Amino acid sequence: MQLFMANAKAGLGGDPLLAVADVIQWGEVEKHMQADYWQAMFRKGGRAPYDYRTMFRALLIARWFGLSYPKLERALRVRLDFVLFCGFVIGNKMPDASTLNRFKMRLDEGGTLAAMFAEVDRQLSAQGIRVQPARGALVDAGIVRVKPSL
Numbered sequence: 846m847q848l849f850m851a852n853a854k855a856g857l858g859g860d861p862l863l864a865v866a867d868v869i870q871w872g873e874v875e876k877h878m879q880a881d882y883w884q885a886m887f888r889k890g891g892r893a894p895y896d897y898r899t900m901f902r903a904l905l906i907a908r909w910f911g912l913s914y915p916k917l918e919r920a921l922r923v924r925l926d927f928v929l930f931c932g933f934v935i936g937n938k939m940p941d942a943s944t945l946n947r948f949k950m951r952l953d954e955g956g957t958l959a960a961m962f963a964e965v966d967r968q969l970s971a972q973g974i975r976v977q978p979a980r981g982a983l984v985d986a987g988i989v990r991v992k993p994s995l
Contacts, residue, residue, distance in 0.1 A: 900945070909976050911979045
């Protein structure tokens with residue numbers, strides 16, 4: 846799977862989203878996240894959690910592309926650039942909409958999410974990069990059964 850991921854990233858070499866991921870200093874963003882809190886919370890048991898860093902990157906995708914969490918859930922299953930940007934592993938289970946929403950709500954407590962978004966924006970601005978949020982979205986094609994023509 847690692848070879849596939851490396852080849853996929855190489856194949857998307859000019860992808861603007863992946864270029865943005867390369868210029869962000871993620872360690873600086875994560876300082877706002879209080880990693881100890883997340884690691885302690887996830888040690889409570891249950892199934893293995895999603896990495897909090899990949900989950901935050903998914904929230905960035907939702908913000909930049911104007912995606913609801915159900916749309917983001919689907920996009921993480923079909924958009925290779927989104928998966929690579931976030932750091933999820935192809936073939937592993939992806940977070941569902943409610944998991945993404947709960948994660949966002951926890952980050953919203955105390956302003957952590959706003960601080961992290963501000964840090965990303967600050968870093969990109971310092972590099973002369975501005976992410977223009979999507980103004981619209983592609984709509985799935987509708988499939989309609991019709992009477993066959995002869």
